[in-house]
Amino acid sequence: MKKYFTSFLMVLAFSLMLLLSACGTANDAQVEDTETDAVETEDNGADATSVATENANYEMTTLDWSAQPPTGLIKGDYYYTEERFRQGHLGTLEVVKNDDGIVYVEFNEMTRPNYYNRFFQDVPKRLSEYNFSMGEKKGAAWIQSVVLVESQMITEQRLTGEFDVVSGASNSIDQSMLPMAEVIEQQMTEASNQSYYGIAEDIGGGLTGFLQVVLDGDTITSVRYDELFADHPDDIEDPALKQYYRQSKYESVIYDEPSRIGFNVQMDALNEKVINTQDLLDLSELPAIDESGDYASSGFTIRNDAWDNYLMLAEKIQAELIKDGLR
Template identity: 65%
Template sequence: GKLVHIEFNELTRPNYYNRFYQNVSKRLSPYNFSMAEKSGVAWIEGVLVAENQMIKEQRLTGTFDMVAGASNSIQQSMVPLAEKLNSQMDKKSDSKYYSVSENFGNGLTGVLKVIVEKGKIVECRYDEIFADSKDEIKDKKLKEFYRQSKYWSIMYDEPSRIGFNVQMDALNDKVVKTQNLLDLTDLPATEKSGNYKQSGFTRRNTAWDNYLKLAEKMKNELEKDKVLK
């Protein structure tokens, strides 16, 4: 009966004036650094203030503290969406939201989110998020990606040689189709394949092993709650 987690995000518009930042996550991409350089405060900082206030005061409507850099997003998007959610809170819904996360060390946290509707998984999203500070990230090559996620980072190079976002979109499609969280058959970069002379060369993505750890926990929760048909 309490608000324990609130997460707001926006994607920049597809026709954004800077092509580099077209259709990217404001929350988990380098967009925040660009915004901070221009206005002195990152977009996420303002959003976190509003999110924390909602949780602390246990309300989704009313007036919230505004911080420069995110005030337009909060007024025009976050507050109206929160009001819509608030009106639905007491209504029965067939939709259920599950999430699980784990700190895997070296400044990396895995996050798995699943949405269930009418006994079926309709969305399965996995991402890995880098720590808030460079000091927490041990790998020197990865320090520059602090406060970003592998899925939404524009500059992150995936060592398995296939875009992290492409891999996780394929995972979502497969889970929705098969309703099996643990079957990685035929998904990209789950094993070493091809050779250096062919563009199809891939390595196994270490994220798959992290995902399977969280997927097992998720599966147990879904079965315990008996939400799947």
């Protein structure tokens, strides 16, 4: 009996050792996962995963910035560069210069394709939910330093040197924007073959229409049309759209396009068509251009009224191109 009891105790002790070992392994794995997440979060010092708006509800951020482009017409020599920084984020910098000097600067950054949060993979930061997510988590939004530095560049008529930034939102400035500004400064020592025509106007309802056209010689190489929501929800008429304040239809990740074809997809199709036809005013065969459609067969339900806003601005750009001998 004593022999059996001793054997039982040995089996019991061995089982306890296995159990404790398994628990330790699970705890180690949990710690490792936590550390991995912490490393990823430190990727740019300002990544966040939650979004500030959901459905028709919205939270008013306490952070201050303006997402609006300069209104009116801007044209001049065009300079552009892009580069991937910091594990794959794609930075882009555009500068427009005319007889008055530097008249327009725009920096943007696309998150890396393998971004650790799928919601923000390959997302433009400037006019998307990214700023609210980062601001909620870090107390500063990516765009705050961006618009501050852009303003200084235009006011002080320089692209390089020291600039004031917003604390907590300077990594992209130091690691992406300013290195590219040095590249463009070098480009600007020679005349550019490219020209820029941009126009932004209030189109009603708390929206600003923004059309940008780039040419190489007399050949159109890029057409970008977007509609930006007002900086404050109170200035947006449609209650369902208030949640998109300081964002744009093209860059927002969660914006629902009523015509049932993504706004970004439609505007990408516009860009491709104009490059092929060299005609800013021909919308034939583009998505959601008819008054109505059968969703099952055509893929859209109603005409996208952005086309009318686009044509209004495109006609003004066309007139400038004709005046400048480019049409």
